Amino acid sequence: MDSSIDFKKSLIDSILAGLMALVLFGPIVGIVLDGYDFNTEYDRVAWFVAIVMVGRFGVSCFLQSSKGKEMLFKRSSGDSGGVIVTSPNYKSQMIWIIPVVILVGLLVPFIASKYVLTVVILGLIYVLLGLGLNIVVGLAGLLDLGFVGFYAIGAYGLALGYEYLGLGFWSMLPIAAILAAIAGAILGFPVLRMHGDYLAIVTLGFGEIIRLILNNWADVTHGPNGVSAPLPSFFGLEFKRRVADGTTFHEYFGLSYDSGFKYMFIYLILFLVVLLVLYVKKRLVKMPIGRAWEALREDEIACRSLGLNHVLVKLSAFMMGASVGGIAGVFFATYQGFVNPSSFTFLESALILAIVVLGGLGSTLGVVIAAFGLTVLPELLREFAEYRILMFGVLMVVMMIWKPRGLVRVTRTGFATRKGALK
Amino acid sequence: MSKENILAVENLVMHFGGIKALNDITFNIKKGSVSALIGPNGAGKTTVFNCLTGFYKATGGHIRLTTDHKDTSVIQVLGEPFQPLDFVSPMAFIKRLKYKMFGGSHLVNRSGLARTFQNIRLFKEMSVVENLLVAQHMTANRSLIAGILNTKAFREAEEEALQKAFYWLGVVDLVSHANRLAGELSYGQQRRLEIARSMCTNPELICLDEPAAGLNPSETEELTKMIRILRDQHNVTVLLIEHDMGMVMDISDYIVVLDHGQVIAKGDPENIKNNPKVIAAYLGAEDEDEVGL
Numbered sequence: 001m002d003s004s005i006d007f008k009k010s011l012i013d014s015i016l017a018g019l020m021a022l023v024l025f026g027p028i029v030g031i032v033l034d035g036y037d038f039n040t041e042y043d044r045v046a047w048f049v050a051i052v053m054v055g056r057f058g059v060s061c062f063l064q065s066s067k068g069k070e071m072l073f074k075r076s077s078g079d080s081g082g083v084i085v086t087s088p089n090y091k092s093q094m095i096w097i098i099p100v101v102i103l104v105g106l107l108v109p110f111i112a113s114k115y116v117l118t119v120v121i122l123g124l125i126y127v128l129l130g131l132g133l134n135i136v137v138g139l140a141g142l143l144d145l146g147f148v149g150f151y152a153i154g155a156y157g158l159a160l161g162y163e164y165l166g167l168g169f170w171s172m173l174p175i176a177a178i179l180a181a182i183a184g185a186i187l188g189f190p191v192l193r194m195h196g197d198y199l200a201i202v203t204l205g206f207g208e209i210i211r212l213i214l215n216n217w218a219d220v221t222h223g224p225n226g227v228s229a230p231l232p233s234f235f236g237l238e239f240k241r242r243v244a245d246g247t248t249f250h251e252y253f254g255l256s257y258d259s260g261f262k263y264m265f266i267y268l269i270l271f272l273v274v275l276l277v278l279y280v281k282k283r284l285v286k287m288p289i290g291r292a293w294e295a296l297r298e299d300e301i302a303c304r305s306l307g308l309n310h311v312l313v314k315l316s317a318f319m320m321g322a323s324v325g326g327i328a329g330v331f332f333a334t335y336q337g338f339v340n341p342s343s344f345t346f347l348e349s350a351l352i353l354a355i356v357v358l359g360g361l362g363s364t365l366g367v368v369i370a371a372f373g374l375t376v377l378p379e380l381l382r383e384f385a386e387y388r389i390l391m392f393g394v395l396m397v398v399m400m401i402w403k404p405r406g407l408v409r410v411t412r413t414g415f416a417t418r419k420g421a422l423k
Numbered sequence: 424m425s426k427e428n429i430l431a432v433e434n435l436v437m438h439f440g441g442i443k444a445l446n447d448i449t450f451n452i453k454k455g456s457v458s459a460l461i462g463p464n465g466a467g468k469t470t471v472f473n474c475l476t477g478f479y480k481a482t483g484g485h486i487r488l489t490t491d492h493k494d495t496s497v498i499q500v501l502g503e504p505f506q507p508l509d510f511v512s513p514m515a516f517i518k519r520l521k522y523k524m525f526g527g528s529h530l531v532n533r534s535g536l537a538r539t540f541q542n543i544r545l546f547k548e549m550s551v552v553e554n555l556l557v558a559q560h561m562t563a564n565r566s567l568i569a570g571i572l573n574t575k576a577f578r579e580a581e582e583e584a585l586q587k588a589f590y591w592l593g594v595v596d597l598v599s600h601a602n603r604l605a606g607e608l609s610y611g612q613q614r615r616l617e618i619a620r621s622m623c624t625n626p627e628l629i630c631l632d633e634p635a636a637g638l639n640p641s642e643t644e645e646l647t648k649m650i651r652i653l654r655d656q657h658n659v660t661v662l663l664i665e666h667d668m669g670m671v672m673d674i675s676d677y678i679v680v681l682d683h684g685q686v687i688a689k690g691d692p693e694n695i696k697n698n699p700k701v702i703a704a705y706l707g708a709e710d711e712d713e714v715g716l
Contacts, residue, residue: 083548083604085550085602085603085604087602088602279571280571283570283571283573284570284571286570287565287567287570287571287577288556288557288559288560288563288564288565288570289565289567289570291549291553291556291557291560292557292560294546294548294549294553295546295549295554295557298545298546298547298548298549299544299545299546299547301478301540301544302540302544302545302546303529303557304477304478304527304528304529304532305476305478305528305532305537305538305540305544305621306529306532306537306557306558306560306620306621306623306624307529307530307532307533307558307560307561307624308529308557308560308561309525309527309529310527310529311525311527312525410548412549412550412553412604414550414552414601414602415550415552415585415601415602417589417598417601418585418586418589419586419589420586420587420588420589420590420591420592420593420598421586421587421590422586422587422590423583423587
């Protein structure tokens with residue numbers, strides 16, 4: 001491998017990057033509004049552009065060195081479409097990262113402000129949704145455009161279960177998962193004999209049907225006015241300012257009332273549920289059922305020829321995904337304290353699908369990153385709210401061109417060679 | 424036992440709309456034999472295979488698969504339309520409804536018939552071992568709870584499945600490729616992997632659809648040896664479609680010749696070689712020369 005560095009190429013790279021930075025940062029940092037007038041600040045722009053150019057030059061030089069080339073080679077997707085099989089004794093770096101992430105995750109509510117916490121909760125809800133849909137789309141390869149239907153079932157399950165049956169958060173959490181799974185089965189059984197596009201259209205219809213029912217069956221669901229949803233309780237202690245009978249959380253522990261407590265609590269439960277779902281997902285792909293899903297995605301006819309009942313395998317993926325969606329719905333309802341049908345539009349389904357596609361079909365880490373990226377970023381960039389969909393579209397197009405297989409490529413675990421034996 | 428028929432096809436008819444792909448096909452496959460299904464292109468060989476393995480629902484006739492543990496009517500398990508008598512007898516009704524709802528070609532495999540495909544159908548983005556593990560789905564420990572908790576019983580079942588997978592990889596000489604993606608393998612390796620995969624479902628009858636297509640002569644020879652191993656050491660009956668006449672004549676005990684959806688000859692290789700009808704079908708008949716100008 002030739003390790004000499006072509007400085008001319010690096011220079012051109014850095015000038016191009018500098019020009020792009022100038023176009024981008026010029027209006028953003030170079031022009032500062034001052035009442036009805038504006039001031040131009042050339043030195044700030046110059047600094048930004050200089051940093052970008054130096055950085056690009058450095059990266060360009062590094063990538064031409066032998067070490068950089070090696071890294072590029074490792075990262076390139078190659079012929080296999082980005083899927084690699086790790087060697088049997090491969091030790092993932094995640095073993096060190098995961099405990100740190102868990103620790104940081106558990107500390108977040110005590111450090112972050114209430115606003116940040118609410119944004120992170122929203123991010124985690126989308127992580128759940130992404131993971132749920134990832135089972136259906138990423139693993140089983142069933143294009144589901146109506147995933148929001150299961151999300152709505154979970155959310156309305158909590159709200160209506162509380163209103164009519166007096167069921168609280170804790171009892172509705174498993175019930176909503178089961179309800180959503182049943183809805184998935186009812187939808188799935190007749191339609192899962194269809195393939196690809198047809199399935200997408202039917203599921204799209206399902207999502208809309210759920211929303212229209214919620215909107216129009218006003219006697220039960222209160223239509224567009226929505227329903228209020230209960231908060232979770234801490235071993236029977238409520239997080240409200242005061243309750244008619246019994247004690248509240250802050251009274252019991254002798255704290256002064258803070259509306260942030262409920263978010264902290266929701267966050268902690270949600271965080272644990274997300275960890276649990278991540279673990280289950282990790283196990284599922286190593287279990288016969290997970291392998292059957294992936295095999296079905298690869299080739300349905302071959303699956304049938306191997307004795308797998310394709311309808312039941314698809315149905316199990318659909319139900320599993322739906323139940324995760326239902327759980328996400330419960331958290332959404334309790335976090336908002338109120339649900340109405342406008343939260344469950346088709347756009348929401350598209351957003352969840354975008355998370356899965358962006359993160360990489362079948363990749364867990366990718367979905368987590370993409371979920372945070374697509375929900376937290378717009379929250380932080382509220383000024384550009386009108387351009388959200390536009391940016392979204394651009395992002396998708398760019399991703400499809402450069403990384404069609406998603407942010408994080410899928411790795412498959414290798415198996416140690418062993419002596420073969422028949423039972 | 425070896426004289427017994429493992430597969431009996433009677434008056435099999437398959438129509439696609441107005442096209443009569445198969446007309447009145449009748450043949451039997453003896454247990455423990457290697458049989459071949461040959462014929463010119465478009466004769467209906469793959470259609471017969473698809474009917475036998477349940478991928479097409481035959482229009483008429485009977486296909487009876489008699490393995491050691493089960494006696495299956497292939498057409499019935501695919502789910503037939505209700506008959507008037509079903510509405511009188513609830514048991515028959517329930518059975519038919521069951522097959523209508525949950526029936527399909529997977530049941531044919533479960534009763535002991537495995538197949539490979541003319542255009543290889545592997546799970547390309549899964550590793551070679553995983554391909555074989557998927558094939559053992561029906562014998563695996565499928566309990567959700569055991570799997571999620573990774574219990575001892577689950578690990579033992581997985582280990583057993585892995586050992587079986589590596590056994591078959593050894594037979595088809597792919598152990599060194601165990602952790603590669605199936606789609607990365609060469610064509611010949613993919614063919615062998617597909618056979619190993621179908622063998623992992625514990626079949627008693629294996630249907631190979633053009634197993635030697637695209638293989639070079641030495642690979643074909645290897646394949647011939649492997650098919651013999653399957654029959655002799657694993658008590659598998661083999662039915663194959665093949666165009667390589669050298670291989671067919673070399674390996675088969677019994678040959679069925681199809682042309683235009685009809686059986687034109689059946690018998691042992693010597694008979695088939697000298698059968699005028701077969702020669703006519705392959706080379707064109709002399710008595711049809713009057714068509715010419």
